Amino acid sequence: MPTPQVLNDIIRLLLQLMPAMALICLVLAGVALRMEGGSTFAIGGSFTKWALWGVIMLSLPHLLLWFNFFGLPVPVAGGAIGTPWLDGIQVDVSTFVTDFLIGRVTVVLAAFFVLRALLDAVHGGSPLASIVTAMFLLAIPATADLITSLETGTRFSAVDVLDGLWTYVAGRIMPAAAGLAVVAAIFNFVANRPSMRFVGAAIGFLTVSALWRLVQGMM
Amino acid sequence: MVFENGIVNLTSWLGNVILPTLAGLFFAIAILRFVGPGQHQRWMYAGLLALMVSGILRGLETFSSQQAWDDPDLYWMSLMNLVNWTCNVMMPLYGVVQLVVGTLHFAGIGHRMYQGGSWMRHFVAAAGCFMLSGIVRLAEWFVIQGTGGVS
Numbered sequence: 169m170p171t172p173q174v175l176n177d178i179i180r181l182l183l184q185l186m187p188a189m190a191l192i193c194l195v196l197a198g199v200a201l202r203m204e205g206g207s208t209f210a211i212g213g214s215f216t217k218w219a220l221w222g223v224i225m226l227s228l229p230h231l232l233l234w235f236n237f238f239g240l241p242v243p244v245a246g247g248a249i250g251t252p253w254l255d256g257i258q259v260d261v262s263t264f265v266t267d268f269l270i271g272r273v274t275v276v277l278a279a280f281f282v283l284r285a286l287l288d289a290v291h292g293g294s295p296l297a298s299i300v301t302a303m304f305l306l307a308i309p310a311t312a313d314l315i316t317s318l319e320t321g322t323r324f325s326a327v328d329v330l331d332g333l334w335t336y337v338a339g340r341i342m343p344a345a346a347g348l349a350v351v352a353a354i355f356n357f358v359a360n361r362p363s364m365r366f367v368g369a370a371i372g373f374l375t376v377s378a379l380w381r382l383v384q385g386m387m
Numbered sequence: 388m389v390f391e392n393g394i395v396n397l398t399s400w401l402g403n404v405i406l407p408t409l410a411g412l413f414f415a416i417a418i419l420r421f422v423g424p425g426q427h428q429r430w431m432y433a434g435l436l437a438l439m440v441s442g443i444l445r446g447l448e449t450f451s452s453q454q455a456w457d458d459p460d461l462y463w464m465s466l467m468n469l470v471n472w473t474c475n476v477m478m479p480l481y482g483v484v485q486l487v488v489g490t491l492h493f494a495g496i497g498h499r500m501y502q503g504g505s506w507m508r509h510f511v512a513a514a515g516c517f518m519l520s521g522i523v524r525l526a527e528w529f530v531i532q533g534t535g536g537v538s
Contacts, residue, residue, distance in 0.1 A: 299397065300394070303390055303393035303394065303397070304390055306388045306393070307388050307389055307390035307393060309388075310388060310389045310390065311390060340391050341390070341391060341394055343448075344391065344394040344395045344398050345394065345398075346444060346447065346448075347395075347398035347399075347401075347402055347440070347444050348394070348397070348398050348401070350402070350440055350443050350444050350447070351398070351401045351402055351406065351440060354406060354433065354436045354437060354440065357429070357432075357433055357436065358413065358429070358430070358433040360429065367447075367469075368466075370444070370447050371447055371450065371451055371462065371465045371466065371469070372462065374447060374448060374451040374452075374465070375451050375461045375462045375465055377456050377457055378454070378456060378457060378458055378459060378460075378461030378462055379461075379462055381457045381458070381459045382459035382460070382461075382462065384459075385459040
């Protein structure tokens with residue numbers, strides 16, 4: 169008995185809404201990032217939870233390949249949505265998320281985080297946390313594209329994306345963070361606060377991959 | 388807009404725009420502190436360091452790129468290179484500075500000609516105030532001369 173078209177279209181609708189949902193997950197991840205420190209985050213905290221959900225949303229079709237691997241065929245319906253009103257829902261929701269939430273609300277949210285950075289500085293804290301969060305929010309579309317480009321199309325795709333993100337952070341973000349650590353070391357030196365830990369951290373930021381290999385080698 | 392670009396540009400802005408600008412302020416504060424009872428050396432060194440952010444980062448990058456990127460000993464070797472550089476490059480230079488200071492003391496500067504005396508301190512501070520731009524330019528010149536490294 170063939171699957172009714174409306175059911176196939178509902179499946180198509182849900183799958184095609186996944187990229188939009190991933191963008192929302194990344195927005196929530198950005199907000200959680202600031203709550204967890206901004207320049208740091210808790211493993212197992214809200215930031216990692218929402219980032220993981222974002223990755224899962226984007227790689228869900230590939231995760232379903234596990235059912236085929238287990239011998240349970242999943243009739244994933246590809247192609248366009250045939251039912252007009254379901255197709256309309258998909259277009260409307262995607263447009264709402266892309267144009268309104270990501271295109272406008274997130275930008276305003278990032279602007280508020282820049283304001284928050286100034287307030288942090290007034291209260292004697294570091295403005296870096298809010299600045300980093302603002303940058304994360306402004307870069308959400310690019311981050312979603314990055315996650316998509318890291319997909320391998322296999323049933324391991326979700327883990328491959330996380331692996332790729334780790335490599336991206338270790339190889340691209342951390343060397344830039346080393347420069348920030350040097351700047352922080354000088355500011356701390358001026359303020360008569362401990363600065364050597366930033367020098368050690370800068371070297372660590374420049375050698376993250378090697379530290380990972382070192383830990384592996386110790387096992 | 389890419390997150391990586393944001394972080395890189397933030398670092399460049401802080402290191403190449405803000406801190407070199409603040410260097411002048413740090414030297415000015417050093418002169419003000421020199422007149423009063425507070426410690427002024429920290430601000431003077433801070434002025435020099437503020438001009439050397441890129442150089443310090445390039446130095447750390449050099450220390451941390453002497454082995455393969457996935458060599459487990461990379462962090463250790465980076466620290467080793469930092470220690471070697473400190474002990475074999477900076478300490479001899481510091482030794483030369485100490486020799487100069489020792490010679491000056493031997494010549495009587497410091498007790499027979501006491502630069503910490505009130506009248507001389509104020510004259511030196513006045514000269515520093517008048518020459519502040521020149522001092523910053525001189526510090527910049529020293530930093531530029533050092534871009535080729537110490538041979």
